[in-house]
Amino acid sequence: MKTVSYFTIKFKSILILACTILLVNVQASAQQQLEVVIVGSSHQNPESAEKYRYVVEKLKNYKPDMVFGEYLAPEDHQQAIAQNYYATKSDLKKREYLLEQHLKTPKNPQKDIAQAYAALSKFENYHKTRMELARNLFLNFDKANAEYQFYVLEQHMQPKFEKSEQAVFEKMFGGVDSLRKVGLIRKNSEYQKIYFPLAYELGHSKIYAADCQKYDANWNQAWAKTDSLIKKMYAVAKADTASEEAQVVKAIKSYYKWAEQKSKEIDTKDYGFMSTDLYGDYSDVVNFYGGAKFYDMPGYPKEEVLGMLHWWQKRNEGICENLIRQARENGATKVVMGVGAAHRKSLEAILAKMPGVKVVNYNDLP
Known part of the structure; x- marks a missing residue:
């Protein structure tokens, strides 16, 4: 029968204790890593975009890893529409507007969305791909990122459109003025003036929804x-x-x-x-x-x-x-x-x- 010395047992106990302390410290360290800045915002920002640059620059210098907005996650947004949540009435009109364009509705929008993100990560000037992404995101109840993509199209991509791409844009959406009229581009929102520019200039492909x-x-x-x-x-x-x-x-x-x-x-x-x-x-x-x-x-x-x-x-x-x-x-x-x-x-x-x-x-x- 093998015997284990007192010193061996003691060493193993110390080793286990040390590993436990290390694990706790690692977990605690990981928990201490998250900083959060809550920016109290106005829902109406009628001044020119330049008037809000000081906010964008201040937040950009902070270099956040993620930018969140007061949006519902897609599954929550879909449920809110089903429950007739008061703020979703205008969203239903926007969905109807996009569907009225008589374009092919994707059978698997989540797959198409993932493929579009992958393509745009390699080359951001796939304009038709971005148009389809914006449309599919909204139809898939991701209002936050649909609006973000409409912002990118309006503010950064439209000047680069070729004639054929402009024609596709107008066929799909009726042009920028129509998007503004229906509310898919909210020209005075805090997102259009601050958080979308912030995310875009940080190189973020998405904005995150946290509302409840x-x-x-x-x-x-x-x-x-x-x-x-x-x-x-x-x-x-x-x-x-x-x-x-x-x-x-x-x-x-x-x-x-x-x-x-x-x-x-x-x-x-x-x-x-x-x-x-x-x-x-x-x-x-x-x-x-x-x-x-x-x-x-x-x-x-x-x-x-x-x-x-x-x-x-x-x-x-x-x-x-x-x-x-x-x-x-x-x-x-x-x-x-x-x-x-x-x-x-x-x-x-x-x-x-x-x-x-x-x-x-x-x-x-x-």
């Missing part, structure tokens, strides 16, 4: 209930200026007046403002009928507002989960997400509590 609309029905129900009570509160306040409701309305209007005056001291069109605590507080008041600042005032529908905030928070948690999952899957170390400015404060707070995630505020970028 699982709780849309719950949110709408909570919002409708709250909105009804808020209207009643304002009606009571108007009818009886000595009522508790009147005191709440007076306090809310006083805050609005203060915020309006404060806004005159700040360039509110600057993207930096939308990433400040002041904007976060003001946004909460505007979007949640006053919010936490007025919870303790008699006559204020606190519980109903909290119900709204619950589903808002669930959506933001879903956005963070979608973002982190995809970033991890792609081995990213730094990512940027453009999102409506009202989400920024909540997203940063959620991400800050996630292990291995470092939140970098837009204003802290050099």
